[in-house]
Amino acid sequence: MLKAVVKIRAIVPDYARSAKILGTEREGSGVVIDSRGHILTIGYLILEAETLEVVGPDGKAVIAQSTAYDHRTGFGILRVDKPLEVKPMELGKSSEVKEGDPVLVAAHGGEDGAMGARVISRKEFAGYWEYLLDEAIFTAPPHTNFGGAALIDRQGKLVGIGSLFTQIPIAGLGAIPGNMFVPIDYLKPILSELIDKGQTSEPPRPWLGVNADESHGRIFVTRVTPEGPAERAGLKIGDIILTVDKREISGLADFYRKIWGLGKAGVEVPLSILRGIQIRDIIVKSADRTQYYQLKPKRRI
Incomplete structure (x- = not known):
């Protein structure tokens, strides 16, 4: 295995x-x-x-x-x-993985790269890079070589792929270190x-090219992707995003869903932002992230 x-x-x-x-x-x-x-x-x-x-x-x-x-x-x-x-690893059913289940986290290196863990939670994950999973898998203790690691269930089947080291909030305890895995059930339909x-038939989502952080329900811009849609529209680090298409946002996940709900990549995304003490309206013409990250040959002089 x-x-x-x-x-x-x-x-x-x-x-x-x-x-x-x-x-x-x-x-x-x-x-x-x-x-x-x-x-x-x-x-x-x-x-x-x-x-x-x-x-x-x-x-x-x-x-x-x-x-x-x-x-x-x-x-x-x-x-x-x-x-x-x-022998290829068989795909399991991540929907059957529950909180408290014992799992094996396996990076390259055979037995030396594998360690036991437990599923700490199954919940929504909103990443700062315009990324959202409705129900990610969080495990602990953390594996240091998490990137691309296999999450294996008790039947020896693949139920997730390692993505991040993160802090997992635990009610009454604060937070503990762990890993986030992308559930394998997201892969099967595509x-x-x-x-x-090389791609799915789903239309590409609108992408702004911002990194954002959430604090008390407010969305702060922490990075603007060079030459990306947000930079071209004039969005800046430190801006607070108040609304999308005149609708208030209640957190990072809600921010993404409101953007994606406007249509496919290329759609204009109206934002209201707070910069300093001024509220400004900005329209960002979204783009297809896949095309932005298409590696192009270096120009020769």
């Missing part, structure tokens, strides 16, 4: 748009999910990668190609040129499209 968890190495050119945030040399794990050489991982590991290598249980590195990165779920898929001689077409 653990042989299906492999190491992924990605080299990203320094001119790539994600390089400053995610780095140019990335390493994590992935899970062999079929006999054709497809490997499931967390997408940020392979975003804008120029070179991809997969190291199997025999320690040998093989070249791989990026197949898809689904920004809605966060899943990434790559394919090795020559299928690895390992897997064949991702493999065959």
